[in-house]
Amino acid sequence: MPIPETTAPASDARPILFFDSGMGGLSVLAPTARLLPQAPLVYVADSAGFPYGTRSEAEIAARVPALLGRLAERFAPRLIVIACNTASTIALQHVRAALDIPIVGTVPAIKPAALLSRTRVIGVLGTEATVRQPYVDDLAARFAGDCRVLRHGSAELVALAEASLGGVAPDPGRLAAVLDGLLGQEGGERLDVVVNACTHFPLLEAELAAAAPRALTFVDGGAGIARRIAHLTTGQVWPAVRPAGRAVFTALDARTATLAPALARYGLASVESL
Template sequence: MDNRPVGMFDSGVGGLAVARAFRRLAPSEHILYFADTAWFPYGPRPAAEVRKRSFAIAHRLLASDVKLIVVACNTASAAALDALREAFPAVPFVGIVPGVKPAARQSRSRHVVVLATAGTLDGGLFERVVEEFGKGTRVARVVGHGLAEAVERAEHRTPHVRARLRELLQPEVSAGADTIVLGCTHYAFLANVIEEEFPGVTVVDTTEPVARRALDLLRERDALGPGPGGLSLIASLDPERFAQKVERLGFQRAEAVQV
């Protein structure tokens, strides 16, 4: 048993999709969630900058004695996951890999779309995943400009966002794509909207597999917490506003502190 918290981080609310799945699977675990709101969004930023922020956040989470860190952000995983594991070998890190593997397996048309940020699609991690698991499948890359920002503003069900999704995804769906991979944790909050706009298309969201992997690592290390579980928030800018966003997304009211 290990009553230390599990650390998670993202540039904003997106990683809360992972936190939500993890809390369903491991309700006795306490999550310390770092939202790098001062640097949101990560997607358009250079990889070196995202890597620097990821290391700063990892140091802050480790200062709070977390037992595991989930890089709950596709862009940060692409930019920093390997380097974080190398720098902190005693700490288990769980990152997010775009779900090309399950998408390729499920697609009947052998045509899938990966909706992600530029930082994720341009990274070497994504290229390796496509090379390994995308053989024989047309993998279309679509950059979701503006979508993470809309989710961050809790405007993910607005007519504007629906129109933007149709603009981004309709060309590939019309060309035969039958599977859409959500390559950004912010986009997990758009899953239902995408399914409504494109009936019959399969949406692949990797947040639950990532949460399950974190739980498996805790079990392997005999590090499950005794409870009670909970959620603590850290925000690098405007913590009260971030706490309000968390509440609007269906989490219980949680206090946020600023660093």
């Protein structure tokens, strides 16, 4: 009796879609691209709504699910990553309720920071919207109950990270001033670990470390999110070769035009508008 022929599974070109208000989500895309070298990638920046950190919670809770609904229709992703701490802490549950595809959020890496800290004083450096969220209170209570958790929100650091991708090196004095927002608080002299609780901030980790008045350890959730994505897509079929990545902006302007070289370094060869 002849043995039936088996058919290899067809290639599945559905992308992983990364979403942020700006370019910070590249710090999540990069470790994911390394871990899943065949995965098609689409990166979406809500440049028309940037920055989220200074917007109201009501604005973000309404805007993000609506945008992601449009993006899901256009790109048919296998999975969406909200690669933005502010959007995740405010809108993640709304998006999951609205869309019937896996949604991965981004949360401050307080648990690994507490595991690393020897002084039991850690800092959470994020946007103003993120650091004031009750979700941060919950993470601190659950995973850093024996630590003093200092917080500082900085919209300026988001702008510096964006400018850096466009080729403008950040002023070390401005970075030092941002860090002083943490270190200058009561107990800040003992702080030894900083949580980069905005996906923009890991893009400036080396510069922040150099500007710090003493040695500090910086942690973020990028690698952990990449592992979560890999777990959720275990067993799925990928193209034999990763297609060129796509960068999508909700508004194209002179600022976004300066980002093309940096996007290409992340494998995002084309730039388009939503």
